[in-house]
Amino acid sequence: MALRYALLGLLAKNEATGYELNHQFKETMIYFWSAHHTQIYRELLKLEENGLAQSKHVHQTDAPDKKIYSITEKGREVLQAWLLEQPSVTPKLKDEFLLRVSLFQNLPTAKAVEYLQTSKEQHKQGIQMMKEWRGMNYPDGLYKKSDLGEYLTSGFGLKYMESWVEWCDWAITELEKRNGDE
């Protein structure tokens, strides 16, 4: 059900096409949600069926036609109700990289260190990109009220990546300490 509310949340800000919503997902939600475009398009059809969103068909000559979705009053109410519900306690993360890390005793140390180093570099790049994005979107730390959630979660994303990098450094040190006794 969460995808439904993620889409309603984005539509509560601005009307958008499925294509745009897909990009917004990738841009601002990577650190806590993800969805394929196929899933987004199907969920949008359901939103419309249930009267939570409505669409208007727009004909274009220079590009394929598109459907612009907007949230309905009922959609806003449903979103509100969900937000006021008691959130469940479970975090429920799924990270395949950490799953691999949990099995590092089955790999040669050098290979494990290599994995960590690659991941560290990727996250360092992510930090760089996030900083630029935030600098662009919130100059001088200022943001619109409607961007509050995005501001807070992008702050989380940054912190998450920073602590990931620190953890990589720690883990590499730990691996190198043990190097030799395998």
Added chain:
Amino acid sequence: MALRYALLGLLAKNEATGYELNHQFKETMIYFWSAHHTQIYRELLKLEENGLAQSKHVHQTDAPDKKIYSITEKGREVLQAWLLEQPSVTPKLKDEFLLRVSLFQNLPTAKAVEYLQTSKEQHKQGIQMMKEWRGMNYPDGLYKKSDLGEYLTSGFGLKYMESWVEWCDWAITELEKRNGDE
């Protein structure tokens, strides 16, 4: 497919029943993977079908009968091969709480702050529990080679929760700064 390797990884350490594997998941993998017992039992049946694990039935009088699974040579090979594959770049986290946070502009500030405070307390308790668990399992920071992965990922879990708490503090401050202009 990842669940399959998670189970093979646990079985590579020790033979275990589905019931035990379910508990091991909850104890040591919460910060990067999760699975319901129903899924685990189904996957174990498949592992056996594919010759990656084998089971022996054990009759008990004081408790229900059980099936002890152990990894086969083929299972170890398949696990090895997966570990050596290039890990994919995508993190693919799903966190319903952060999804709610991303929509905080639709909630009264007081409610948003309350959510953050509750989450902060939960994570502080998690840190406490994790520290005790690590103190018990790795006295003086020492661990067995076979626990390397667990040692590294539990270190990650600790760091993750700590940075979560820090982020909550920051987010609460940000919310309180804006309080009044809604």
Added chain:
DNA sequence: AGGGTCATGTAAGGAGTTACATGATTGT
């Protein structure tokens, strides 16, 4: 000439969740 962007979808299959089912023993 080839790749990227815009734009929307269907179909098939795999992964994950929820409800149901059983039943003895142990602890509060």
Added chain:
DNA sequence: ACAATCATGTAACTCCTTACATGACCCT
């Protein structure tokens, strides 16, 4: 008396992923 622990599963359902499909325009 009631809840938790041990122990395993089926069935129905929803959610998510991957492959396939179309086609014009723009940039290098």
